[in-house]
Amino acid sequence: xxxxxxxxxxxxxxxxxxxxxxxxxxxxxxxxxxxxxxxxxxxxxxxxxxxxxxxxxx
Amino acid sequence: xxxxxxxxxxxxxxxxxxxxxxxxxxxxxxxxxxxxxxxxxxxxxxxxxxxxxxxxxxxxxxxxxxxxxxxxxxxxxxxxxxxxxxxxxxxxxxxxxxxxxxxxxxxxxxxxxxxxxxxxxxxxxxxxxxxxxxxxxxxxxxxxxxxxxxxxxxxxxxxxxxxxxxxxxxxxxxxxxxxxxxxxxxxxxxxxxxxxxxxxxxxxxxxxxxxxxxxxxxxxxxxxxxxxxxxxxxxxxxxxxxxxxxxxxxxxxxxxxxxxxxxxxxxxxxxxxxxxxxxxxxxxxxxxxxxxxxxxxxxxxxxxxxxxxxx
Numbered sequence: 001x002x003x004x005x006x007x008x009x010x011x012x013x014x015x016x017x018x019x020x021x022x023x024x025x026x027x028x029x030x031x032x033x034x035x036x037x038x039x040x041x042x043x044x045x046x047x048x049x050x051x052x053x054x055x056x057x058x
Numbered sequence: 059x060x061x062x063x064x065x066x067x068x069x070x071x072x073x074x075x076x077x078x079x080x081x082x083x084x085x086x087x088x089x090x091x092x093x094x095x096x097x098x099x100x101x102x103x104x105x106x107x108x109x110x111x112x113x114x115x116x117x118x119x120x121x122x123x124x125x126x127x128x129x130x131x132x133x134x135x136x137x138x139x140x141x142x143x144x145x146x147x148x149x150x151x152x153x154x155x156x157x158x159x160x161x162x163x164x165x166x167x168x169x170x171x172x173x174x175x176x177x178x179x180x181x182x183x184x185x186x187x188x189x190x191x192x193x194x195x196x197x198x199x200x201x202x203x204x205x206x207x208x209x210x211x212x213x214x215x216x217x218x219x220x221x222x223x224x225x226x227x228x229x230x231x232x233x234x235x236x237x238x239x240x241x242x243x244x245x246x247x248x249x250x251x252x253x254x255x256x257x258x259x260x261x262x263x264x265x266x267x268x269x270x271x272x273x274x275x276x277x278x279x280x281x282x283x284x285x286x287x288x289x290x291x292x293x294x295x296x297x298x299x300x301x302x303x304x305x306x307x308x309x310x311x312x313x314x315x316x317x318x319x320x321x322x323x324x325x326x327x328x329x330x331x332x333x334x335x336x337x338x339x340x341x342x343x344x345x346x347x348x349x350x351x352x353x354x355x356x357x358x359x360x361x362x363x364x365x366x367x368x369x
Contacts, residue, residue, distance in 0.1 A: 020068045030073040041110065045173050048106045 069154065075144040079127055079155055080120030080162075087341075088119040088215045091238060094345045095219025095231050097352050098297065103223045107174060111222035114170035115215055117162050118182045122189040122211070124159030128152050129194050133260040139253060170222070178222040185214040199261070202268040209242030210235075216345075233291050234345075240285040241341050244278045244317065248334040251275070251320075252327035275321045278333065282317035286310030289344055299355070302347040309340050 016024065092115045096108055103111070127134065127143055131152055134140035144150045163186050171179030193208030201207075213235045220231035247265055250257055251274055254266040266274045289310050293303030316336055319329040 014068060016068055019070055023070045023072050024068070026073050027069075027071070027076075030076070041113070044106055045110055048104055049173070 069150065071144065071150045071154070075149045076158060078144055079124040079150070079158065080117075081123030081126075084123055084212075085116050085119050088212075089116045090342070091234070091345055092116075092215035092219035092222075094348050095216030095234060096223050097219075097349060098216075098230060098234075099220045099223035101224045108223070111170065111174045111178065111219070114166045114174070114179075115182060115218055115222075118166035118170070118186055119215070121159045121162035121166060122186045124155055124162065125186070125190040126194045128155040128159055129190070130198070131155075133199075133262060136260040137253075137256045139256060174222045175225045177225055177227070178218050181214060181218045181221055185211050185218065188214075200263065202263050202265040204263070205246045206243050209239050209246075212242060213238035229295070230292070230297050233288065233295065234348075236288050236291075237285070237344060238341065240281060240288055241337065243281045244285065244313075245334065245337040245341075247274050247278050247281075248320065248330045248337060251330040252334075275323070279314075279317040279321045282313050286313055289340075292348060298348055299351045302344075302351045305347045306344060309343050312336065313340050 089112055092112055096103060096111065127145055130140075131143075131145040134143050135146035140146070145152055145155060163183075167179050167183045167186070170182055189208065189211035193204065193211055197204040197208055216234035216238070217227060217231040220234075221227055250264040250266050251271055254264065254271070257264040258267045265277060286306075287310075290303060290306045292298035293300065293306060313333075313336065316329065316333045320333050323329045
């Protein structure tokens, strides 16, 4: 087929180095963990505050 | 002249760099003093709500630290003490730090307002604003009174802690505010005495740079003489016990003795370094004793264990 004749082109854009990839992965994990903790915290706070979760006294 | 080099490549910043941007040591002091304000409040708080309030206050303090490092990157690069911070080291760009700090600031204030109460959230927002705009952007580069006035930001956390628990502000947290506020000048001036060259090189008008070491030593003693009686005030006002009172008198006496030594030191910085180190211990001791005092009181209280939800 004609597709077999197409040579793979070099990918456009920025290619991350090993160090940049590691750093990005570490940051992504940290963001994921933070978001997970927030979800759990918001859930527990909602349970604790009950129906009054939207009451915000001055 | 800017010393910051813009970096176009993808970031190599690790999680540790972002933690460093939040000034963990300052955060630990903030969380501790806020905890004391919260515990001293006459209204018991549900542990989950107390934890949430402290988390928001801590993250808010971290946001203020990051925004400070964003704006001060040029001076930080010129000072030995701060040259290793993430922006001068080229680990993160100023834009990334501004985004990080601003996001945390908004998130912490909104969360505190939604979950705890609006007054505590407003105080947290004011603290971040005061530290970043009033202190960092305006006063730090323009007056030797920078840390005197800017100290208000560092002194507010116990008031926020109290407000989180009670939804109001009273004389008790304001005395705690005054303790940290009056403690800040002798603490930072002791440091600036032996870092004066650093500050001069960075063009920061700290007192030793502008008014000289002798005047700074005199001011350290003056502020210490005002601070130490205020340190005893929680006992005199009746919301801390005799154990606190005795500790505050003894530690205050040590502070005055050190300040007198700093005042008399003609050359070298041995006394200034001791003063700087001991001042941290002094503040920690005062707040720890308040905590111990309240915990001991709660332990002997006949009724305990009722936690109303919310603020």
